[in-house]
Amino acid sequence: MTEATQRKAQGELRLVELERRYDDFVAVNGIELDVPPGSFFALLGPSGCGKTTTLRMIAGLEEPSGGRIFLGTEDITNTRAHQRRVNTVFQSYALFPHLNILDNVGFGLRQLKVADWKTKAMQALELVKLADRAKQKPRQLSGGMQQRVALARAIVNEPEVLLLDEPLGALDLKLRREMQIELKRIQQEVGITFIHVTHDQEEAMTMADTVAVMRAGNIEQLGAPAELYDKPATAFVANFLGQSNLLPIEVTSITGERATVSSHGTSLVVEAAAIPSEAPDGLRLGIRPEKLRLVEATDTTWTNKLSGEVSDASFTGVSTTYLVRMPWGQELTVTQPNDGTARAELGDQVTIAWDPHHAFMIGVD
Amino acid sequence: MALVVPVGRASRKRPARKRGTFTPLLLLAPAMLWLTIFFVIPTFSLASQSLQTGDIDNGFTLTWHFQTYADALSRYWPQFLRSLVFAGSATLITLLVGYPLAWFIAHRSGPFKTMLLVLVIAPFFTNFLIRTLAWITILTDNGPVTGFFRATGLINVLRWLGLVGNDTLLYSPFAVIAGLAYNFLPFMVLPLYTSLERMDMRLLDAAGDLYANGWQTFWKVIWPLSLPGVVSGTLLTFIPAAGDFINSKLLGNTQTTMIGQVIDAQFLRVLDYPMAAALSFILMATIIVMVGLYVRAAGTEELV
Amino acid sequence: MRWLRKNLIVIIGLLVMAYILIPNIVVVVFSFNKPAGHYNYEWSQFSLDAWLDPCGAPGMCDALGLSLWIGIASATISTIMGTMAAFALGRYRFIGRSFTNLLVFFPMATPEVVMGASLLTLFISMGLESGQTTILIAHILFTVSFVITTVKARVASLDPALEQAAADLYATPAQTFWKVTFPLVAPGIGAGALLAFALSFDDYIVTNFNAGATTLTFPMFVWGASQRGTPVQINVIGTVMFLGAVAIVGIAQAIGARRRKVDA
Numbered sequence: 001m002t003e004a005t006q007r008k009a010q011g012e013l014r015l016v017e018l019e020r021r022y023d024d025f026v027a028v029n030g031i032e033l034d035v036p037p038g039s040f041f042a043l044l045g046p047s048g049c050g051k052t053t054t055l056r057m058i059a060g061l062e063e064p065s066g067g068r069i070f071l072g073t074e075d076i077t078n079t080r081a082h083q084r085r086v087n088t089v090f091q092s093y094a095l096f097p098h099l100n101i102l103d104n105v106g107f108g109l110r111q112l113k114v115a116d117w118k119t120k121a122m123q124a125l126e127l128v129k130l131a132d133r134a135k136q137k138p139r140q141l142s143g144g145m146q147q148r149v150a151l152a153r154a155i156v157n158e159p160e161v162l163l164l165d166e167p168l169g170a171l172d173l174k175l176r177r178e179m180q181i182e183l184k185r186i187q188q189e190v191g192i193t194f195i196h197v198t199h200d201q202e203e204a205m206t207m208a209d210t211v212a213v214m215r216a217g218n219i220e221q222l223g224a225p226a227e228l229y230d231k232p233a234t235a236f237v238a239n240f241l242g243q244s245n246l247l248p249i250e251v252t253s254i255t256g257e258r259a260t261v262s263s264h265g266t267s268l269v270v271e272a273a274a275i276p277s278e279a280p281d282g283l284r285l286g287i288r289p290e291k292l293r294l295v296e297a298t299d300t301t302w303t304n305k306l307s308g309e310v311s312d313a314s315f316t317g318v319s320t321t322y323l324v325r326m327p328w329g330q331e332l333t334v335t336q337p338n339d340g341t342a343r344a345e346l347g348d349q350v351t352i353a354w355d356p357h358h359a360f361m362i363g364v365d
Numbered sequence: 366m367a368l369v370v371p372v373g374r375a376s377r378k379r380p381a382r383k384r385g386t387f388t389p390l391l392l393l394a395p396a397m398l399w400l401t402i403f404f405v406i407p408t409f410s411l412a413s414q415s416l417q418t419g420d421i422d423n424g425f426t427l428t429w430h431f432q433t434y435a436d437a438l439s440r441y442w443p444q445f446l447r448s449l450v451f452a453g454s455a456t457l458i459t460l461l462v463g464y465p466l467a468w469f470i471a472h473r474s475g476p477f478k479t480m481l482l483v484l485v486i487a488p489f490f491t492n493f494l495i496r497t498l499a500w501i502t503i504l505t506d507n508g509p510v511t512g513f514f515r516a517t518g519l520i521n522v523l524r525w526l527g528l529v530g531n532d533t534l535l536y537s538p539f540a541v542i543a544g545l546a547y548n549f550l551p552f553m554v555l556p557l558y559t560s561l562e563r564m565d566m567r568l569l570d571a572a573g574d575l576y577a578n579g580w581q582t583f584w585k586v587i588w589p590l591s592l593p594g595v596v597s598g599t600l601l602t603f604i605p606a607a608g609d610f611i612n613s614k615l616l617g618n619t620q621t622t623m624i625g626q627v628i629d630a631q632f633l634r635v636l637d638y639p640m641a642a643a644l645s646f647i648l649m650a651t652i653i654v655m656v657g658l659y660v661r662a663a664g665t666e667e668l669v
Numbered sequence: 670m671r672w673l674r675k676n677l678i679v680i681i682g683l684l685v686m687a688y689i690l691i692p693n694i695v696v697v698v699f700s701f702n703k704p705a706g707h708y709n710y711e712w713s714q715f716s717l718d719a720w721l722d723p724c725g726a727p728g729m730c731d732a733l734g735l736s737l738w739i740g741i742a743s744a745t746i747s748t749i750m751g752t753m754a755a756f757a758l759g760r761y762r763f764i765g766r767s768f769t770n771l772l773v774f775f776p777m778a779t780p781e782v783v784m785g786a787s788l789l790t791l792f793i794s795m796g797l798e799s800g801q802t803t804i805l806i807a808h809i810l811f812t813v814s815f816v817i818t819t820v821k822a823r824v825a826s827l828d829p830a831l832e833q834a835a836a837d838l839y840a841t842p843a844q845t846f847w848k849v850t851f852p853l854v855a856p857g858i859g860a861g862a863l864l865a866f867a868l869s870f871d872d873y874i875v876t877n878f879n880a881g882a883t884t885l886t887f888p889m890f891v892w893g894a895s896q897r898g899t900p901v902q903i904n905v906i907g908t909v910m911f912l913g914a915v916a917i918v919g920i921a922q923a924i925g926a927r928r929r930k931v932d933a
Contacts, residue, residue, distance in 0.1 A: 061833050081836035082845075088837045094830035098852045107848075108838035157838065392757035393769065396750040396813055403810045404776050407787035414790050462685045469682025483919045484690060489867045490914030491693065494891040495907035498899060499692035502699065502710045550689060600778070608780020611873060615895060625782040625874070632786050632878065642790065645783040656778055 011072030011085075011160040012037050013058065013193060018067035020053050027053040029217035030067060035161070035195060035210075040187050042196045042208035046240070050217040051197045052091075055163050058195065059088045071160055082111070087154035088163040092170075093146045095138035101125065101149055102134040108157040124156035125149075127186060144175045151183070155190055164196040168203065180206050201241045205229070213237050231274075231360050235284065238362060244286045245332045249361070251275065251283065258356070261285065264328045269303045269356045279363030289321065289335040291358040294344060295351050302353035308332070310348045324352055408649075415642035425638060437643040441627055445647070448624040451538070451613070452606035455545035459553040459602050460595065462546075467557035467594075472566065482558070485551050493548055497615050500544050504535040504616075511535075536618045544612035552601035560594030561587075596663045600656060607652055624648055693911050700904035707898025719901035726900035729890055733906060736870055736887035739801065743808035744866040750809075751816025751865075752858050758817065759824030776814045784811060785878030792879065799881030807879045808872065812865035819864060823857025859921075 015033040019026070028050040035041045043051040056062035058069060060081035068077045076084055087108065095104050105124055109117035125131045128148035130141075138146055147167060154162055167183075168176045184207050187194045198204050204211050205225035212222045213236075221233045232238035235246060249261040249268070259272040263285060270285065295302055311331060312323040319338055323331045334352055336343070344350050415433060419425035438445075470481045488496060503510055511534045514520040523529045528539040564587070572582040588595075610625035624644065631641035673680075699709055703716035724730035758769060776784065788807050789799075797803060827850065835845040873888035880889060891903055 059833075059837055061836070081833070082839045082841055086837075088834070090830050090834055092828065092830050094828065094834035096831060096834070096849055096853075107835070107840075111839035111844065153838070389757035389761035389763050392753040396754035396817065397769065397772065399750060399809060399813060400772050400776065403788060403791065403806055404779075404784075405772070407791040410790050410794060411783075411787040462681075462688065465678055465681040466685040469678050469685075473679055473682070479922045480919070481686065483915055483922050484686065486918050487911060487914040488689065488693060489864075490870070490918070491696070491907055491911040492888060492891060493871055494873060494888050494895065495696055495903055496692045498710075498891070498895055498903075499695040499699070502695050503691060505710060547688065547692065550685075604778055605781065608782045609874075610782065611892075625780065628782045628786060629874075629877075632789065638790065641786060645786050649779055649783045652780065653775075653778060 011074075011193075012070075013161050013195070014070040015054070015058075016068045016070070018054065018057060018069065019065045020050070020057060020062065021065045026217050028057070028064075031214075031217075031219050033212065033219065033222075035193060037160075037193055038191050039209045040184065040194045040196065040207055042198060042204035042211045043214055044198055044201060044204040044211050044240075045214035045220075046199055048216075049214040051199075051214045052165055054214070055088075055165055055195065055197045058161065059086055059163050060084050061088075085157075085160045086163060087157050087159040087161075088165060089147075089150045089154050089167045091165045091167070093138075093150040095146055095149055095153070097138055100135050100137055101130065101141070104138065104149060105153045105156055107153065112157065120156055121152075124152040127155075127189070128152045128182075143170055144179065147171060147179065148182075151186070155186065155192060158190075159192060161193045161195060164194060166197055166199070168198075168200075176203070183207060205241070213240060215240075229288075232286070233276075233362065235286075235362055235365060238286050238360070243289055243333055245289065245292070246284045246286050246362075247330070248364070249283050249285045264326070266306060270359055270361065271357055274357075274359070274361050276361060276363055279361075281364040284362050284364055286360045286362060287354050287358060289333040290319075290337075291354050292332065292334040292352045293354065294322075294334065294336055294341070295353045297351040299351075299353070302355075304356060304359075305351050305353045306332070307349065307351045310344050310346055310350055313344065313346055315343075322350075324350060411642045411645060414638050415646050417639050419639075421636045421638070430639070433639045433643045434647065437640055437647060441624065441644060444622050444624045444627050445651070447621070448607050448648075449651070451542055451545060451621075451623060452603050452609075454542050455549065455606050456553075456599050456603045458542065458546040459550050460599060463550055463553035463557055463598065464591075467554050467561050470554075471558055471562040471564075485554050485558075489551060494611065494615075497544055497548065497611060500540065500547070500616055501535060504540055504543075506533050506535065530618075530620075536616065538617070538621050540616040541613045541621050541623075544616045545606045545609060548609075548612065549602040549606055552605075553598035556597035556601065557591065557594040560591045564590055592663060596660065599659075604652055604656070608648060696904050696907040696911065700901060700908045702901055702904075704901065709899045709901050709904065716901075719905045723902055723905050726894075726902040728885060729887075729900065729902055729906070732885045732887045732890035735801070735885065739804055739808060739886065740866045740870040743805055743812060743869045744862050746805075747809045747813040747816050747865050748858060748862040751813045751861060752820050752854075754813075755817045755820035755824055759821045759827075773814050773817050776811055777818070781811070781872070781874040782878075785875040788875070789878045799879050800884050803879040803881070804876055804884065804886065807875050808869040811872070811875060812868050815864050815868060816861035819861035820854065820857045823854050827853055 013033075013035040015031055017030045017032060018028060019030045020028040031050075031054065043054060045051045053062060057064050060076070060079065060083075064077060068075055070076065071085070076086075096107065099107070102118070102121055102125070106117045106121040109120055114120060122131060122134065125134055128151055130145060130148055130152070133141060133145065133149075138149065141149065147170075151164075151167070164183075168179050171179060180203060183194075183196075187207075196204070196208060205228075208225065210222065211225055211228055213220045213228065215236050221228055221237045223231075228237060229241050232241065232244070235244075238244040238246070247263045249263045249270075251259055251261050252267070253260045254272050254275075257272055259270050259275060261268050261270055261283070268285065275283070293302075295305065297305075297307065299305075306326060308324040308326045310322050311325045314321050317338065320336045320343055322334045322336065322344060324334055325331050332352065413427055414425070416427055416429050416431065417425040418428045418430045418433075466485075470478060470485070474481050502508070505511065511520075514523070514534060515532060520529060520532050520534070523534075523537075523539050524531070528542070529537040534540055568586055568590075569582055572586045577585060608625045610623050610629060613621045613623040614626060625648075628641050628644045628648070631637050631644065635641075699712070700719055701715050701717065702709055702712055703714045703718060704711065705713045719725065754773070757763075758766065758773070785807070788803070788810070792799060792803050831849055831853070832845050835849045836842070840848060871888060872886075873892055876886050877889060877892070880886065885893075887906070891899075894900060894903060
């Protein structure tokens with residue numbers, strides 16, 4: 001893989017108003033996307049959000065209804081799948097059952113008339129640690145091994161962009177975690193742009209540099225994993241990536257960097273810069289469960305405090321998760337790390353607090 | 366599991382082939398032309414033939430003579446009825462004996478599975494006339510089979526059922542039905558085997574776990590799941606059996622004549638083409654109607 | 670009693686196997702018979718005569734040769750046409766598809782005697798003389814539907830992702846077909862071709878309608894013999910065919926089974 005290692009992907013992938021319709025159903029609704037070369041990019045979203053359709057359009061397996069696809073400076077919208085320097089790792093792996101592992105991996109190289117295809121295919125198999133299986137048939141391999149063969153078969157061609165369609169979906173949890181690390185290692189080693197489609201938010205955040213969250217054919221939000229998690233732009237993103245407590249708020253005053261808002265009659269402090277400029281239907285304040293602390297009611301170091309009754313407590317070892325019922329009936333989720341602080345009991349009156357810069361604000365949609 | 370909707374939609378209508386619409390037409394053309402010229406057109410010419418009058422020396426003319434159909438039915442209804450009864454009985458027998466065999470091969474034969482399958486398929490490639498002639502030897506009057514039937518008194522049961530005329534097995538309705546069942550048994554066993562073999566045996570454990578006894582497990586789980594095989598097998602057996610006349614001619618007597626035999630004789634020896642055509646048409650229509658009703662009743666779309 | 674309950678299915682299965690095999694065994698045994706009269710139905714005495722002179726029955730080997738040639742020719746043509754049609758039906762959605770499926774199904778639902786008769790009326794009205802050509806036409810007709818059905822099942826069960834993977838790996842549509850699709854569908858095509866040959870080789874009813882006065886296939890020869898006297902050579906051919914079929918099917922199954930075992 002030496003050549004591939006040295007050769008960093010040059011082409012930036014650009015989607016311009018890309019659209020796919022089926023009769024009355026819009027699978028992909030005119031999305032815009034720039035994927036910088038050499039990055040690990042994840043398309044994240046629930047079933048039916050359009051992420052796989054997008055991937056298939058990039059691969060050339062599906063024709064867009066509108067818009068364009070650029071790879072570098074070249075417009076590849078109308079080129080056919082076999083003419084694109086793009087390779088795919090299929091969800092079902094799609095290994096050719098009648099060919100052995102080596103012939104599977106060498107398939108693309110032979111199409112491209114690469115003379116030393118065997119050597120290169122063996123190198124790719126070494127990269128995925130399956131060189132000893134070269135002569136076996138796909139069905140003799142376990143799911144995890146087949147997955148790695150599919151990966152080797154794609155990257156060996158040194159494509160500009162590698163597309164991964166839920167590649168870990170069929171693996172069990174432990175194997176999936178291993179493969180996530182393995183994929184990340186291989187991506188860094190070969191330097192090819194990876195576009196990874198998944199519905200598993202943890203998988204996306206573990207591996208990708210940039211994540212695009214899709215919903216109903218649109219890109220809801222795009223950014224680095226930490227940015228999406230800490231500053232989700234919509235309730236959908238806030239809830240799809242982890243858990244969030246959302247409180248309805250109204251801004252009462254803004255003074256410099258700080259603003260005062262009220263929620264159910266309680267006055268709270270937020271960062272003024274975090275208030276979205278457009279929120280016609282009202283605002284909501286979001287706080288992640290692990291950002292909430294259980295504090296003494298008398299503690300004055302916290303500006304934002306709410307009191308309620310513990311309605312549920314579940315201990316998981318690393319942490320305890322409480323549901324705290326607010327006077328207005330809403331239950332907030334609080335995660336308390338198992339760091340030696342006293343644990344609350346069911347029915348206890350507790351006070352929860354958070355730092356203003358840990359909260360985010362989103363519009364009501 | 367991601368994206369069930371778009372992927373499903375995409376594969377359901379796979380229009381991405383740009384050289385679209387003419388390819389299937391070109392691929393289909395030879396076979397469809399063949400079927401049209403040599404099946405559809407002859408069927409119409411048969412229909413026309415059945416409504417003609419005349420004779421072989423002076424030629425036939427189309428006179429819309431529907432009377433031929435009435436004559437055909439009134440003269441040959443016993444042969445029609447017999448064909449349906451014989452074919453139906455043979456189909457039932459193949460189902461009754463083929464089902465246990467298919468189950469045995471699929472789930473209980475262990476290392477002999479391949480060998481047994483081979484032995485079921487191999488007769489396909491052996492001339493069936495020769496095998497039918499072997500039944501003459503097997504059912505011969507002083508042979509062990511007839512001896513067994515006489516010794517156990519089973520022959521009296523068969524006589525009471527009207528399946529044999531006296532105390533011989535050969536040249537009787539019994540021999541014809543046994544021959545039909547024998548000849549078409551592989552056509553029943555193979556589809557049954559296919560549907561039983563891919564059945565998940567854990568379903569039986571699940572049924573047992575949910576308090577079903579052996580019999581209930583069969584009727585509520587195994588049988589419904591094997592229905593596609595049952596439907597294919599019964600069609601593949603009944604249709605050719607209803608038109609067959611080899612068995613009735615080689616193993617039967619003048620009282621076991623089936624309709625195929627009549628059509629054959631009318632066409633090739635009596636040379637009464639309109640009558641032969643009318644008989645053919647009635648047979649074909651009967652079978653198609655029965656098959657249609659049967660497939661609808663069985664609630665399966667899978668034809669063969 | 671418990672043992673019987675547990676193994677009842679095995680006992681029944683073996684009995685039914687016997688029902689299937691006994692006629693074949695009779696055919697084999699009686700190929701060594703030296704019958705007393707014209708008919709080879711009763712055991713008389715052991716003899717190798719028929720085996721030493723397999724073509725001793727006048728006309729039989731010619732009929733056999735003709736049947737083999739018609740079987741091979743009709744199986745080849747109907748396999749080619751049937752495979753093409755199966756791809757069209759298994760792959761494409763087009764107007765008239767369900768009608769086409771019906772057209773494929775009808776010949777299989779038509780009794781042989783009706784098909785033979787209607788073909789005869791067509792050939793008469795076309796003025797086509799009965800002979801090898803008409804037999805070939807008829808055999809292609811009744812085998813092509815079986816080929817289409819067999820191959821179509823295989824085409825339909827093909828994972829579309831495999832062809833997409835080939836396209837993704839730089840194979841043109843033609844290369845995708847020859848390197849991926851065809852090798853994967855080939856077992857179905859082979860099964861269809863074997864079935865077509867078996868159906869053609871075994872057919873008496875349709876052939877008898879369309880053979881004319883002078884052309885004689887092997888089943889027609891056997892039929893004629895059953896009316897006049899059965900030469901022992903018929904059993905020799907029957908034995909060879911049965912053992913040959915066991916060998917061919919056995920080899921094919923063994924290869925399949927080994928492949929499955931390795932896969933497992």
